[in-house]
Amino acid sequence: MKSARNGGRIFCVALAAAMLILAVAAWFVMTRYTTETELLIQQHRTGVGALTDAPVTQRFTVKRSGLTAVNAMVSTYNKKLHEGTLTLTLTDAQGTVVATQTWQAAELRNNAFVSLTLDQPAKAGVYTLAATGDCTEQKGITLRMGPLKEGAGEAVLTLADGTVDAEGNGLNITLDMRKTERGVLPASLLALVGLCAVAALPFGGKERKDA
Amino acid sequence: MRNQLWKKLLIAALVIILPVIAAFGSDLIAHRQLRNLPAAEHIDRTIPLSACTLAGASAADDASDETSDEWSEDEEWAEDEEWSEEEGLDEEGWDDEEAWDEEPAEETAAEDASPDAPAEEHAPAEPEELDIPSGSGALIIPCTGWVEDLTITAGSMFDQAYRVVCTLEDGSAVTRTSRYMSAMGQDTIHIGLRVTELRLSFPESGAAVTSIQVNNTLEHNPARMAFWGLATLAVCLLIVFRKAFGKHPEWVVAIIAATLGIWLCVFLPANTGVTYDDQVHARNAFALSYGPTTSRATLFSDNLGNLTWNVSINENSTHVADTWRDQKLVRAVMDGVKDDGVSKPEVYRWAFTDIGYTPISAGIAVSRLFGASNTSQIIWGRLFNLLAYTVLVCLAIRATKRFRLIFAALALMPGAFFQACCITYDATIIGLCFLGIALAVDAILDRETKLTWQRALAMMICLLLGGIVKTVYMPLMLMVWLLPRSKFDSDRQRWFFKLAATVIMVLAVLAMVRGVTSGTVALQDDRGNSPDTQAQIDFILHQPFTYLGYFFSFIWTYFNIYFVDVYRTSWAYLGSLTGTLNTVSLALLLFCAFTDNAPEDDRPMRWHQRLVLFIIFMMAVGMTFTTMYVAFSSVASPNFDGVQARYMIPVLPLMFMLLQPDGVKNRLRGDIWPTVFGVMNVVILGSMALSLTLNAFWL
Numbered sequence: 001m002k003s004a005r006n007g008g009r010i011f012c013v014a015l016a017a018a019m020l021i022l023a024v025a026a027w028f029v030m031t032r033y034t035t036e037t038e039l040l041i042q043q044h045r046t047g048v049g050a051l052t053d054a055p056v057t058q059r060f061t062v063k064r065s066g067l068t069a070v071n072a073m074v075s076t077y078n079k080k081l082h083e084g085t086l087t088l089t090l091t092d093a094q095g096t097v098v099a100t101q102t103w104q105a106a107e108l109r110n111n112a113f114v115s116l117t118l119d120q121p122a123k124a125g126v127y128t129l130a131a132t133g134d135c136t137e138q139k140g141i142t143l144r145m146g147p148l149k150e151g152a153g154e155a156v157l158t159l160a161d162g163t164v165d166a167e168g169n170g171l172n173i174t175l176d177m178r179k180t181e182r183g184v185l186p187a188s189l190l191a192l193v194g195l196c197a198v199a200a201l202p203f204g205g206k207e208r209k210d211a
Numbered sequence: 212m213r214n215q216l217w218k219k220l221l222i223a224a225l226v227i228i229l230p231v232i233a234a235f236g237s238d239l240i241a242h243r244q245l246r247n248l249p250a251a252e253h254i255d256r257t258i259p260l261s262a263c264t265l266a267g268a269s270a271a272d273d274a275s276d277e278t279s280d281e282w283s284e285d286e287e288w289a290e291d292e293e294w295s296e297e298e299g300l301d302e303e304g305w306d307d308e309e310a311w312d313e314e315p316a317e318e319t320a321a322e323d324a325s326p327d328a329p330a331e332e333h334a335p336a337e338p339e340e341l342d343i344p345s346g347s348g349a350l351i352i353p354c355t356g357w358v359e360d361l362t363i364t365a366g367s368m369f370d371q372a373y374r375v376v377c378t379l380e381d382g383s384a385v386t387r388t389s390r391y392m393s394a395m396g397q398d399t400i401h402i403g404l405r406v407t408e409l410r411l412s413f414p415e416s417g418a419a420v421t422s423i424q425v426n427n428t429l430e431h432n433p434a435r436m437a438f439w440g441l442a443t444l445a446v447c448l449l450i451v452f453r454k455a456f457g458k459h460p461e462w463v464v465a466i467i468a469a470t471l472g473i474w475l476c477v478f479l480p481a482n483t484g485v486t487y488d489d490q491v492h493a494r495n496a497f498a499l500s501y502g503p504t505t506s507r508a509t510l511f512s513d514n515l516g517n518l519t520w521n522v523s524i525n526e527n528s529t530h531v532a533d534t535w536r537d538q539k540l541v542r543a544v545m546d547g548v549k550d551d552g553v554s555k556p557e558v559y560r561w562a563f564t565d566i567g568y569t570p571i572s573a574g575i576a577v578s579r580l581f582g583a584s585n586t587s588q589i590i591w592g593r594l595f596n597l598l599a600y601t602v603l604v605c606l607a608i609r610a611t612k613r614f615r616l617i618f619a620a621l622a623l624m625p626g627a628f629f630q631a632c633c634i635t636y637d638a639t640i641i642g643l644c645f646l647g648i649a650l651a652v653d654a655i656l657d658r659e660t661k662l663t664w665q666r667a668l669a670m671m672i673c674l675l676l677g678g679i680v681k682t683v684y685m686p687l688m689l690m691v692w693l694l695p696r697s698k699f700d701s702d703r704q705r706w707f708f709k710l711a712a713t714v715i716m717v718l719a720v721l722a723m724v725r726g727v728t729s730g731t732v733a734l735q736d737d738r739g740n741s742p743d744t745q746a747q748i749d750f751i752l753h754q755p756f757t758y759l760g761y762f763f764s765f766i767w768t769y770f771n772i773y774f775v776d777v778y779r780t781s782w783a784y785l786g787s788l789t790g791t792l793n794t795v796s797l798a799l800l801l802f803c804a805f806t807d808n809a810p811e812d813d814r815p816m817r818w819h820q821r822l823v824l825f826i827i828f829m830m831a832v833g834m835t836f837t838t839m840y841v842a843f844s845s846v847a848s849p850n851f852d853g854v855q856a857r858y859m860i861p862v863l864p865l866m867f868m869l870l871q872p873d874g875v876k877n878r879l880r881g882d883i884w885p886t887v888f889g890v891m892n893v894v895i896l897g898s899m900a901l902s903l904t905l906n907a908f909w910l
């Protein structure tokens with residue numbers, strides 16, 4: 001009889017505990033990843049000159065973790081190219097190569113972005129993107145550049161001849177940042193249902209029947 | 212004893228036989244003229260195109276006057292000078308055999324019918340197609356005798372209306388209209404007349420007709436038979452079980468749901484564009500049917516979401532299939548969309564609205580497990596939605612000792628009942644709110660019985676789930692503050708419960724706010740009149756009295772629309788019930804509201820309880836209006852755009868409870884009045900189903 005009387009209380013406690021566990025599970029299981037794109041410059045205005053073996057480098061700051069790709073706008077001077085390559089290399093502050101990729105000139109489109117994808121999301125910090133090319137056809141390959149956006153952080157553009165740009169320009173690159181969204185809504189719903197069970201708990205000690 | 216057994220058997224037999232008689236009888240009556248046809252006419256026959264002629268704006272002579280896009284794009288009508296001025300036209304035109312050889316397949320040979328066509332160039336063979344120009348052009352179809360249905364196969368780039376003018380034996384003319392959908396390539400129009408001639412025209416954009424068939428074979432109309440059979444079954448069951456309704460009025464709702472409700476679920480167009488925003492609901496429900504973490508968008512659900520198989524008329528997305536043959540065709544086309552599994556992943560965000568989609572998604576998922584076709588998945592989604600709605604509403608009726616028929620009347624209100632038979636989350640919200648309100652109000656009025664943990668838990672969960680889907684209904688949780696002291700063992704218990712409910716309500720609202728800030732839930736609707744959420748909120752906060760003035764003025768002006776009509780007899784895009792039955796529906800609802808008080812029920816609703824219920828009701832109404840004001844209306848506008856009366860349905864029980872005076876007792880017989888109530892609802896719902904569904908889509 002006592003166990004029967006306590007049945008309601010046991011049920012409410014069990015329900016509250018189950019909902020809490022499910023809420024925690026939902027928080028992690030229903031995590032969603034989305035991609036946000038951050039820009040480095042306001043508008044591209046010119047090119048950095050034909051790329052050669054001497055790298056053109058762009059140092060930039062990633063303010064938060066989750067960098068998944070760096071996209072750079074390439075220009076072929078509106079010419080169709082057939083020979084040559086473009087190589088982008090991303091290194092971290094310690095000089096470790098994070099990602100590198102080479103494109104054939106023939107597959108490049110004028111004023112289009114090429115995407116240097118990272119194997120796994122990178123942490124916040126300072127990174128350097130180096131661009132080299134060996135295309136001698138027509139006018140070659142270049143990267144577009146323009147004035148830096150406000151709040152771009154530490155960003156330094158070094159041209160192929162070693163000159164550091166002092167006019168506040170940067171390469172036209174965009175950063176793909178992974179955004180993690182935990183399962184807040186389902187977790188909160190489950191937690192609220194658990195709270196309902198807690199609210200009903202005081203009534204579970206004594207079994208009564210409706211009139 | 213034996214007599215009673217025989218009596219029961221006889222009743223059971225009648226309950227089975229009468230609906231069957233009604234089903235087949237309805238078909239017999241509908242096809243009575245077809246049945247009386249001589250054998251020679253009792254067949255399907257194809258009318259040769261060579262026997263047809265063009266009238267009005269003829270193809271050859273008047274082609275230059277046509278402004279149809281099809282004509283303007285035609286490169287081959289080059290003989291006419293005006294046509295030769297068109298870009299890329301061949302100047303050799305009619306007389307050049309090569310030009311004819313170069314014609315694309317859809318080019319018409321309508322010039323064969325024209326007296327000016329160079330006859331020596333065109334053999335009098337059966338033409339592949341006849342090109343009916345737009346405007347006043349028409350195709351004269353020589354057809355004598357009874358025509359039950361006419362199936363037209365044609366090619367047109369555009370969805371459009373078309374008409375068939377039927378010349379009767381007495382010389383008079385009757386016009387039948389229908390809509391042609393280019394994606395189907397074929398349409399059947401119901402004629403049902405004895406004719407001497409038919410004139411087919413596509414005034415909007417013209418069409419190239421390739422086949423005309425008269426369908427006179429007797430085929431049973433499944434929708435009609437099911438309708439009359441189920442409606443009769445509903446009435447029979449209401450009469451047979453009348454004695455139980457005094458104690459179990461929820462059975463009235465269950466019977467109607469199990470008959471007319473199922474009919475609606477199956478025979479409403481298996482498509483979107485049926486009820487408000489169902490293209491969005493369908494897409495979300497299909498996505499959720501793959502699971503809360505692995506949802507997908509498929510080609511089929513994308514098409515549903517884009518209203519691919521609908522035709523837009525005056526901002527409404529209508530359905531072109533107005534005969535059962537068209538229904539078969541449309542459903543075959545829809546079922547033909549294959550994804551070979553999942554076509555593409557979708558970025559999916561679980562949202563609180565998925566609570567409302569759960570029954571629908573469950574139905575879709577279960578049916579898909581059994582290999583159901585695309586349209587069958589829609590139907591099963593609806594059936595599960597109806598089941599959830601019926602269960603919740605019946606529990607609400609059972610949970611309360613007073614106001615039972617109010618809940619039943621509101622649940623069977625055509626506008627609400629229709630939502631339960633469609634793909635929309637509104638039905639689940641209505642059911643949850645009804646159940647929560649019933650549990651709360653019954654606990655409030657019953658001062659003698661302590662509150663049990665079952666009732667406390669169920670009440671909280673129902674009000675939470677119903678309110679969190681649409682936050683405007685969250686104020687309903689404040690009803691717990693009306694629970695009298697006698698329900699609790701101690702003041703501590705009382706305060707704990709009431710404060711806990713309030714905290715849960717606040718947390719739920721904050722969770723909703725979190726959803727808005729994270730982008731999962733959109734607050735601003737760009738369909739509105741230049742809404743600016745932030746500016747609108749600033750206006751409300753800085754000029755609250757002005758805003759309240761607008762609010763109460765708007766409520767007063769449009770009270771009838773929002774609280775009396777309430778989309779009561781509206782079936783969204785399908786139409787509404789008007790006339791006498793609309794008045795009967797209102798009268799029935801108000802009668803229930805004023806008289807739903809059994810003589811043995813001696814639990815008055817005190818004036819302060821009515822006041823607080825009124826305040827809670829107005830809070831929900833106010834939040835609804837304010838939410839839409841922020842999302843839809845232009846800044847500082849005196850009008851509240853975007854508020855639809857159906858948003859009031861979940862909280863209507865409160866309003867109708869307030870209307871009921873304690874002193875009015877319903878002494879009508881408990882086995883008669885619920886039966887009459889049920890039969891009247893069958894008549895109202897049945898009339899709407901007949902006019903807005905059966906006679907609209909299943910001719």
